Amino acid sequence: CIPKKLMHQAALLGEAIEDAAAYGWDVGAVEGAKPKHSWERLVAAVQRHVKDLNAGNVQQLKSKEVTYYNAFASFTGERTLRCVGPGGEEITLTADAFVLAPGGRPRYPDIPGAKEHCISSDDVFGLASPPGKTLVVGASYVALECAGFLHGLGSEVAVMMRSIPLRGFDEQMAILITADMERRGVTFL
Known part of the structure; x- marks a missing residue:
């Protein structure tokens, strides 16, 4: 999903800015300090990119005489x-x-109050402000991508899973990924 990739890239850029001062770069960040981030500008950029991409796709279909x-x-x-x-x-x-x-389409857990009190992985891309302290339910690749970029953008994140992370993927890789996420500060429950 393109919005997830863009949010992930934004988180990686923030980490790179943090690290840059230690390597001699003067990017307005003090070594060891967290750079400032505008959630509002990120969401606007993501939504603009997706809108432009969708419009381009529709235009390509029309140019090939495909009815969309x-x-x-x-x-x-x-x-x-x-x-x-x-x-x-x-x-x-x-x-x-x-x-x-x-x-x-994301599915809400089948528990009382889920639809009223939860946001989906799609909803997060349109939030007016960052979600803050977040519990991610599930350990699919979508869940871990969201947990990773939310943490990278400054939210406190915990992942609640019922069994193993990244079911169906290489088990060793899943262990390495979750260990790295824990090292960075994501909590697994």
Whole structure:
């Protein structure tokens, strides 16, 4: 996901600025001090980048004479698709073949209050201010990416997992990644 990558890059830049003074760079940071960061400017830059990228993708499709629909879709028959656009407008499409690119949607834990009191990995990219002290539920690569960039941007972060981190990935790498995150200050519960 591009917003996660941009937030991660911002966190890496902050770490590089911190380290730069020790190597002779005068970047306005005092050696050992944390550089200042503007969450608002980061969120605006991420949203602008994603908007520009999406517009470019739509333009490329149009240049290839591909009809693009930004809508929720469901099949109503073997070759029939019902689409509902962002404004509630409905259209029915019939074709021999469809290309559906739904993207993934975060799932909230099935516990009381989760939807009212939690933010998803998608929500974090539009927050008006940094989330501050954060509990990340789960240890998938998405969860660990979010935990890593939030910590790198100054939030106190804990990761709550039920068993092993990065299930399905190389176990040794998962151990190295979580050990590095712990060394940097992320807590694992």
